[in-house]
Amino acid sequence: MNVRQTAALKWTFYALAALLLCFLRRLLLGSALFWGVLPFLPPVLLATEASLEQPKPAVLSGIVFGALCDLVLPTSFPCLYTLAFTCSSLLTATVMSSLLQKGLARAFFSSVLTFAIVDLFKILFLLPRGAAVPAMLFLFLRETLISCVLLLPSYPLLRAVHRFFAD
């Protein structure tokens, strides 16, 4: 297999792993609220993938995954996730990679960064409508903390895919 075929296969496996995790999240947690919030998986998946990959494929995955989320999820404005995930994957693959070694810690901080960017866009959109900033920041905090727990099943699975194709 040449490099291109290997890369295509690796991203197919990333996509399958992400689908599996989304399915399990829906199956096991459903609409259950923890600390008043739903654990939100997409930013965790993107941040974990971006923390494992080189900048170029990470940004590409951010664009594709963001566009998919914009198509599937209800959003405040049409390209919210495309913009937010592109920025976050770029920052994760460049800044985070230079600050932290590959591992759970990098995936965690990348997830926090992704949530910060996504929620910043949402806050900026809601601000003109008179939404209270403390309430929005508190929601960001709760959502980030609760959703980062999903790193525990997500990180090992995505790292396994990464390692399998790195060898």
Added chain:
Amino acid sequence: MKEFFRQHGLRILAAAAAVAVLLSVLTYFSSTSSVLENIAGVLTSPFRAAATAVSDWVDDKQQYYEDVTALKEENAALKKEIAELRAQQRQAQADSEENQLFRKLLKLQEQRRDFTFVSAAVLAHSEDNWTSSLTLSHGTDQDIAVGDCVVSAEGYLVGVVSKVGLNWSTVLTVVDTDTELGARIFRTGEIAVAEGDFSLMGEGKLKLSYLKADEEVLIGDQIVTSGLGGYYPSGLVIGSVESVQTDDDGLARYAVLAPMVDFDALTELFVIVDHDIVE
């Protein structure tokens, strides 16, 4: 054998006759069993008991085996019957629920002849924390369009269709921050705007804004859609007033509305795909 009977036949016959006579005499003169009978009975009693016990045991085992075999067959038949009855019960329950829903829809349709309804199942509830939405099982295949109002079986407003695909549609509920509807206080007929508010969305409530300074709003007042402009149908119940408050700037008043529906419990909804326009 012939030789034996020829030699001893008479003697045997005589002895047998003697024993018979003796037994007859003893029986005649005894009030209970005869001695010989008694002796024979005593001697054979343990054997009889043992034989009976063995026979009973064998009978018992045989009966047990027959019973077990029969019970197994009966059990299998009963299990099958239970499974069939349960399936029937489930079907009956589903039919009953569907029937109830159609009755409600019929009632709703009789009440609002100006509406054209399409029923849809709720596929998913809110998937993120910043919006309050529902995903329905029908889309353009049933003429559902963006902006269509969605109501519960009781006719209470649930939300407005925000995205639509071939066989799916996304509904933003009335508490979502993107929702804004022309509203009317049912009791007074006064016009206001019902809109989602971020702080209230988490509590599953919404806001009734642009209330006039002298407007009398009472707790429990029902708020319905105004239908002005013809974009949304009129007279759909949005919710009831829970409290009346003043804005942070202290100038304007608003009412907090509690929707009439529990969004988490919704399973089947009705989309109003067509309605008469109120001028």
